[in-house]
Amino acid sequence: MRALVTGGAGFIGSHVVDRLLADGHAVVAYDNFATGQERFLEEASRHSQCQVVRGDILDRETLGSAVSGCDIVFHFAANADVRFGVDCPERDLRQNTIGTFTVLETMRIHGVRRIVFPSTGSVYGEPDVFPTPEDAPFPRQTSLYGAAKLAGEALVSAYCEAFGFRGYVFRFVSILGERYSHGHVFDFYRQLREHPEELRVLGDGHQRKSYLYVHDCLDAMWCALEQASDPVNIFNLGTDEYCEVNDSVRWITEGLGLAPALSYAGGVRGWVGDSPFIFLDCGRIRALGWRPRVSIREGIERTLRYLQANAWLLDAR
Amino acid sequence: MRALVTGGAGFIGSHVVDRLLADGHAVVAYDNFATGQERFLEEASRHSQCQVVRGDILDRETLGSAVSGCDIVFHFAANADVRFGVDCPERDLRQNTIGTFTVLETMRIHGVRRIVFPSTGSVYGEPDVFPTPEDAPFPRQTSLYGAAKLAGEALVSAYCEAFGFRGYVFRFVSILGERYSHGHVFDFYRQLREHPEELRVLGDGHQRKSYLYVHDCLDAMWCALEQASDPVNIFNLGTDEYCEVNDSVRWITEGLGLAPALSYAGGVRGWVGDSPFIFLDCGRIRALGWRPRVSIREGIERTLRYLQANAWLLDAR
Numbered sequence: 001m002r003a004l005v006t007g008g009a010g011f012i013g014s015h016v017v018d019r020l021l022a023d024g025h026a027v028v029a030y031d032n033f034a035t036g037q038e039r040f041l042e043e044a045s046r047h048s049q050c051q052v053v054r055g056d057i058l059d060r061e062t063l064g065s066a067v068s069g070c071d072i073v074f075h076f077a078a079n080a081d082v083r084f085g086v087d088c089p090e091r092d093l094r095q096n097t098i099g100t101f102t103v104l105e106t107m108r109i110h111g112v113r114r115i116v117f118p119s120t121g122s123v124y125g126e127p128d129v130f131p132t133p134e135d136a137p138f139p140r141q142t143s144l145y146g147a148a149k150l151a152g153e154a155l156v157s158a159y160c161e162a163f164g165f166r167g168y169v170f171r172f173v174s175i176l177g178e179r180y181s182h183g184h185v186f187d188f189y190r191q192l193r194e195h196p197e198e199l200r201v202l203g204d205g206h207q208r209k210s211y212l213y214v215h216d217c218l219d220a221m222w223c224a225l226e227q228a229s230d231p232v233n234i235f236n237l238g239t240d241e242y243c244e245v246n247d248s249v250r251w252i253t254e255g256l257g258l259a260p261a262l263s264y265a266g267g268v269r270g271w272v273g274d275s276p277f278i279f280l281d282c283g284r285i286r287a288l289g290w291r292p293r294v295s296i297r298e299g300i301e302r303t304l305r306y307l308q309a310n311a312w313l314l315d316a317r
Numbered sequence: 318m319r320a321l322v323t324g325g326a327g328f329i330g331s332h333v334v335d336r337l338l339a340d341g342h343a344v345v346a347y348d349n350f351a352t353g354q355e356r357f358l359e360e361a362s363r364h365s366q367c368q369v370v371r372g373d374i375l376d377r378e379t380l381g382s383a384v385s386g387c388d389i390v391f392h393f394a395a396n397a398d399v400r401f402g403v404d405c406p407e408r409d410l411r412q413n414t415i416g417t418f419t420v421l422e423t424m425r426i427h428g429v430r431r432i433v434f435p436s437t438g439s440v441y442g443e444p445d446v447f448p449t450p451e452d453a454p455f456p457r458q459t460s461l462y463g464a465a466k467l468a469g470e471a472l473v474s475a476y477c478e479a480f481g482f483r484g485y486v487f488r489f490v491s492i493l494g495e496r497y498s499h500g501h502v503f504d505f506y507r508q509l510r511e512h513p514e515e516l517r518v519l520g521d522g523h524q525r526k527s528y529l530y531v532h533d534c535l536d537a538m539w540c541a542l543e544q545a546s547d548p549v550n551i552f553n554l555g556t557d558e559y560c561e562v563n564d565s566v567r568w569i570t571e572g573l574g575l576a577p578a579l580s581y582a583g584g585v586r587g588w589v590g591d592s593p594f595i596f597l598d599c600g601r602i603r604a605l606g607w608r609p610r611v612s613i614r615e616g617i618e619r620t621l622r623y624l625q626a627n628a629w630l631l632d633a634r
Contacts, residue, residue, distance in 0.1 A: 086479045089425075093418050097468060101410050108406075125474075135454040138441075140474050140549055147475040151414060151468030157442075157457050158464040162403045162589050232457055272479050 002026040004070045004112075006057050006103060007077035009036025011179045012118065012214060016074050017044045019218050025049070028066050031077065032056040037316060040179050057099045063106050072114040075103050081145070081182055083271045089144050096148035097155075104159045113165045116221065117156045121173050121210075121238065121278045122146035131281035134171070134234050143273025153234075160231040167231070168224055170217075173238035173278055176299040177214030178306045181313055184245070185303045188252050190314050192260060199253070199260040202270035205246040208277045210238045213294035213302065223290040236280035239292050245270070251297055255304050319343040321387045321429075323374050323420060324394030326353025328496045329435065329531060333391050334361045336535050342366070345383050348394065349373040354633060357496050374416045380423050389431040392420050398462070398499055403589050406461050413465035414472075421476045430482045433538065434473045438490050438527075438555065438595045439463035448598035451488070451551050460590025470551075477548040484548070485541055487534075490555035490595055493616040494531030495623045498630055501562070502620045505569050507631050509577060516570070516577040519587035522563040525594045527555045530611035530619065540607040553597035556609050562587075568614055572621050 003020050007013035008029025013036070017029045026049045029041055033054060044050045055062035057077045067073060079095040100117070107115065123146050124132050125139040141147040156167040174183055191199055220237045228235075253260060268276045294302070307313065320337050324330035325346030330353070334346045343366045346358055350371060361367045372379035374394045384390060396412040417434070424432065440463050441449050442456040458464040473484040491500055508516055529537075537554045545552075570577060585593045611619070624630065 089418075089422060089476075089479075093415070093472075097414060098410070101406075105406060137452040138455055140551070141471040142475065142478045144472075144475045144479060147468070147471035150471045151464070154458040154464035154467045155410075155461075158459065158461045158590070159406075161459045162406075162461060234457070273475070 001072065002028070002070045003072050003074060004028045004030055004067050005074045005076060006030045007036065008052070009033060009038065009041050010076055010080070011181050012175060012217065013074070013076035014040035014044070014179060015214055015218055016076060017041065017050065019222070021047050021050055027051070028053055028070065030055055030063070030066050035181070037181070037313070039312070058094070058102055060102060060106055063102065064110060067106050067112055068110045070112050072116065073103060073107055073112060074116045075100060076118055078118070079145070086144070086272050092144045092148035096145070097151040100152035101155055104155055108159065108163050113163070115156060115165060116168045116225070117152060117170070119149045119153050119169050119171045120146060121171050121236070121280050122275060123150045123153065123171060126275050130277065131279045132236070133281040134236055134284055142275065145273065157232045165231070166229070167233065168221070168228070169232065169234045170221060170224070171234070171236045171280065172217065173210040173212050173280055175214050175217050176211050176303045178302070180214070180303045180306065184248065185252065185300055186307065188249065189304060189307045192253070192256060192258055193314065196258050197260055198263065199249065200263050200265065201245060201249060202265045203245065203267055203274065204264055205244065205249065207245045207268070207270055207274065208242045208279065209245065210242040210279050211296045211299055212238050212292060213299035216292040216294055220285050220290045223288050224285060227288045235285045236282050237285060238280040238282050239296055240282065241296055242279045243296050248300055251300050252304060255301055318389065319345070319387045320389050320391060321345045321347055321384050322391040322393060323347045324353065325369070326350060326355065326358050327393055327397070328498050329492055329534065330391070330393035331357035331361070331496060332531055332535055333393060334358065334367065336539070338364050338367055344368070345370055345387065347372055347380070347383050352498070354498070354630070356629070375411070375419055377419060377423055380419065381427060384423050384429055385427045387429050389433065390420060390424055390429060391433045392417060393435055395435070396462070403461070409461045409465035413462070414468040417469035418472055421472055425476065425480050430480065432473060432482060433485045433542070434469060434487070436466045436470050436486050436488045437463060438488050438553070438597050439592060440467045440470065440488060443592050447594065448596045449553070450598040451553055451601055459592065462590065474549045482548070483546070484550065485538070485545070486549065486551045487538060487541070488551070488553045488597065489534065490527040490529050490597055492531050492534050493528050493620045495619070497531070497620045497623065501565065502569065502617055503624065505566065506621060506624045509570070509573060509575055510631065513575050514577050515580065516566065517580050517582065518562060518566060519582045520562065520584055520591065521581055522561065522566065524562045524585070524587055524591065525559045525596065526562065527559040527596050528613045528616055529555050529609060530616035533609040533611055537602050537607045540605050541602060544605045552602045553599050554602060555597040555599050556613055557599065558613055559596045560613050565617055568617050569621060572618055
């Protein structure tokens, strides 16, 4: 099989590249390296079956050459940060909605019809049902990021119906692990590296979140790809547990042997569009036999150890 | 109050312009006249409180000048045809998703924060629950049109959350009535005018649809605008009845005194992305006191009489 991985030099995308190569597939790792890291592809790029292409997903010509001859696209290029929509509303539209459209349209033109699309638990807005199942009541969007990802999901579904595509849509909780390069563990670690005696926390610290370790996330996607074969296959991906931001703060500071003074920005949300409680019902993917192997706490600790060993990443952005 | 109506020369948009003027408001009717008709604004344009602006919603400069100083935007400019997504997937993206984003962003820049957004029952895809309520299970999109409108809804909601907008989202069944210029009554009438002895019907004729008369639709929107004041207000708008395409065929042919031979394209859907059964639960808007006054049959007959008296419209597209 030949696979295109957009965002192939990103946090999750580069793990997808590695896994596909390990499984014996040919891979085109496609990235504009705006936030992707060449070092994430250091090993992969030496593999005879791997081709690294520097290109933007909005550049139809370069993308078309890359997608041509592929059997499947893992579309991981995206603005992955839910926090900054308010500062730059156009970024989510361009990189997530128009980007996903361009990938689908380029696939259609080149006769490639299988797509894996990472979405987000943020598409549930602020749900009333916990854990939140895939068929929760029609949600109201509360973030530009969620809105853009929902638009991407909708486009994937419409292409499946109209053009015989098969789509795999995964609604992630926050993903953690090696190569993690944005989000709260990253932010906390960077703060504490500069000022070990103080830590500023967005919100009131009581936001409840679920996290999934990146290799568990990949196991789940592989499980679905092997067993699910509807035109559109939608799965929540998360753990059966959640923690408070304050739990995470404790695990991180203990892991670093620090006892910083904590200050809270206040409010039940960390930022505009932050959902104070994310906890997904993952019964659908579990019914296919998948189980996460790493707890939230262990995932946070592994992420921390990775960041400690890869300080270059803190200066890379 | 000063209102901008995008798509102000369109079928529904021009009625919105007329109603606003009749209520004593100042109106900017904005249209690129791609499908809008100058004749729909003939009366309005002579009104001292009405300004007609020729512009595209993707032209930020012209749109910005038009929106500046307004209190509310009725965003009715759109590709309103669900049928042709497959032939031109980019049209729904540009005119509906990017268009809606551009309107919202221009409103934000100019400090205008109230928006009325017409969506569609198509966002429910092919639902399992009938009549379908606003909080039906999270739907899977089956048309590019529905996907683009869902993206528009999501953007409106996200702007309400992020920037203090107030949004009114109306999920319409098909709207009928004076100035109706696309859709099945239009298509059937045009066919029968050219060839009174035969009529070609898409699908098997058993598709079940709900239709709403345009002035009932406006009454419902006005009712919601007066009484609903959440940050995001979402309402289904339809009638409590539905009919088969075959019923509509009978009413139209009887109304014209014709007995054409019928031929069916076949299949449960009229086209890719057509939903074989659209029937919305309108309890939410009814709870505010609104009732439709015109039945589906009467709405179809009025539409037919309008088209008979305005044959120019059949040649205008």
